[in-house]
Amino acid sequence: MYIVNYKEREECEVTMPGSRKVTMRWLVGKMTGATTYSMRRFEIRPGGIIPLHTHVEEHQIFVLRGQAKALGFPEGTIAKKDDVVFIPSGVEHGYDNRKGKEPFIFICVIPLLEQD
Numbered sequence: 001m002y003i004v005n006y007k008e009r010e011e012c013e014v015t016m017p018g019s020r021k022v023t024m025r026w027l028v029g030k031m032t033g034a035t036t037y038s039m040r041r042f043e044i045r046p047g048g049i050i051p052l053h054t055h056v057e058e059h060q061i062f063v064l065r066g067q068a069k070a071l072g073f074p075e076g077t078i079a080k081k082d083d084v085v086f087i088p089s090g091v092e093h094g095y096d097n098r099k100g101k102e103p104f105i106f107i108c109v110i111p112l113l114e115q116d
Helices: none
Strands: 020-028 037-053 059-065 067-071 078-080 084-087 093-097 104-111
Touching: 037 067, 059 078, 093 104
Parallel strands: none
Antiparallel strands: 020 037, 037 093, 037 104, 059 084, 059 104, 067 078, 067 093
């Protein structure tokens, strides 16, 4: 067991093609002793985007701050503070904060992956 401030986890730039102004921190994963799930914190700064993409694993997201256009959802769908978002395996998704005035910050929980 442990308790740690998220700022103690390394912040790295997201390098997915097409992503801009996005950082991520691995909060929980293999490196911290997890055996089932990983937890990550993402921040998309104003003007930033995570473009449409897919993963084999499902995603469970909780929005901590801000709002962004939810890509892959019906046109005009916005994810905002306190929303819960579920992305099934293999479904295209992304987040667009290019018109945002504040950071869009969310927690993302996924099954443990080899690279965690």
